[in-house]
Amino acid sequence: MNGVSVVIKAYNEAGKIDEAIRSALRAGLEVRPLPLEVVVADGLSDDSTAQRAARWGRHAPVRVVQLVHRRDRNCGAGVELGFAASRGPWVLLMDGDMVLQPGFLPKALAFLHDHPRCAGVAGELQDEALRNGFDRIRQRKALNSTPGIQPWLNGGGLYRRQALLDAGGYAGDERLAAFEEADLGLRLLALGWNLFRLPIPGVVHRGHIEPAPSLLWSRWRAGRFTAAGRLLRLHGRGPGGPAVWKLLAHPLVLPWAWAVVLLASLQWGGLLAVLPVSTLMVHWVWRRDGSEVLTAWLDWHLLLAGIIQGLLLPLRARRRELAFRAVEPS
Numbered sequence: 344m345n346g347v348s349v350v351i352k353a354y355n356e357a358g359k360i361d362e363a364i365r366s367a368l369r370a371g372l373e374v375r376p377l378p379l380e381v382v383v384a385d386g387l388s389d390d391s392t393a394q395r396a397a398r399w400g401r402h403a404p405v406r407v408v409q410l411v412h413r414r415d416r417n418c419g420a421g422v423e424l425g426f427a428a429s430r431g432p433w434v435l436l437m438d439g440d441m442v443l444q445p446g447f448l449p450k451a452l453a454f455l456h457d458h459p460r461c462a463g464v465a466g467e468l469q470d471e472a473l474r475n476g477f478d479r480i481r482q483r484k485a486l487n488s489t490p491g492i493q494p495w496l497n498g499g500g501l502y503r504r505q506a507l508l509d510a511g512g513y514a515g516d517e518r519l520a521a522f523e524e525a526d527l528g529l530r531l532l533a534l535g536w537n538l539f540r541l542p543i544p545g546v547v548h549r550g551h552i553e554p555a556p557s558l559l560w561s562r563w564r565a566g567r568f569t570a571a572g573r574l575l576r577l578h579g580r581g582p583g584g585p586a587v588w589k590l591l592a593h594p595l596v597l598p599w600a601w602a603v604v605l606l607a608s609l610q611w612g613g614l615l616a617v618l619p620v621s622t623l624m625v626h627w628v629w630r631r632d633g634s635e636v637l638t639a640w641l642d643w644h645l646l647l648a649g650i651i652q653g654l655l656l657p658l659r660a661r662r663r664e665l666a667f668r669a670v671e672p673s
Contacts, residue, residue: 346378348429352421353439354386366443384425385409397672407670419514419523424667426513436499444544451501462536465500466545490542494586495528520566529583572653594646
């Protein structure tokens with residue numbers, strides 16, 4: 344197939360998957376006569392995501408592939424199986440709770456044609472709603488909307504298949520249960536590729552309504568925080584090392600901050616033991632958003648615990664293949 348493959352990673356997205364597929368098919372009309380296929384990669388959803396997506400295959404170029412083993416489920420595995428099942432030389436990666444925006448695909452293709460050393464390009468990721476502290480932090484820092492050269496592309500984008508193959512695949516190291524975009528960007532950087540974000544809308548992220556404490560707990564169970572330590576272990580000394588250390592700067596500074604508090608407490612009878620609480624108060628007054636500050640504070644501490652765990656735990660042998668099966672329309 345000499346065209347575009349849109350890979351949609353999905354897990355329990357029965358209420359959103361139709362809109363994601365529809366937006367991908369609309370984008371295909373913008374690049375005709377270039378052929379387009381849509382590959383929905385289902386991470387063994389507990390709802391009807393796979394079945395709803397498979398129905399599109401009756402009248403549109405949509406295929407559904409699904410993990411075989413639950414043990415393989417993580418953030419990177421879904422896109423990796425979709426990438427393995429796709430065929431186009433251009434691969435657009437997105438999530439099942441995203442809506443691809445009109446105009447992005449043709450402009451992204453034109454940019455990659457004009458920049459042969461660019462491996463991938465994304466647009467702005469726009470959150471449909473701010474549901475918790477994580478969403479507000481992401482919006483305030485413009486993490487997914489700052490244009491220009493990027494160390495990695497959070498939220499997906501359009502990639503050259505050959506660049507991904509050269510780098511070992513999209514999620515090239517399944518031992519990382521998260522940070523798959525960062526891992527990919529660092530592998531591409533080591534090969535001399537670059538990544539770019541265009542100042543145009545790329546996708547709208549519809550997301551899920553989940554309070555920050557519940558989301559933090561879900562991330563811990565999924566191994567996201569441990570993945571931070573493994574990311575540091577894999578790339579901390581390479582050419583992308585500065586970017587990794589910058590990404591994890593806040594949790595890595597925490598031990599030094601706590602050491603200062605402990606020493607000050609011992610030296611001055613506990614007068615500075617209230618420093619963490621005082622810091623929270625200052626941030627809350629400055630940002631005027633207590634949930635954002637508390638979310639960041641908890642996230643940093645869990646990341647620190649995960650970094651320690653990821654650095655100390657042995658890395659298991661890498662898996663060579665990801666088992667998956669096709670889901671046929673019912």
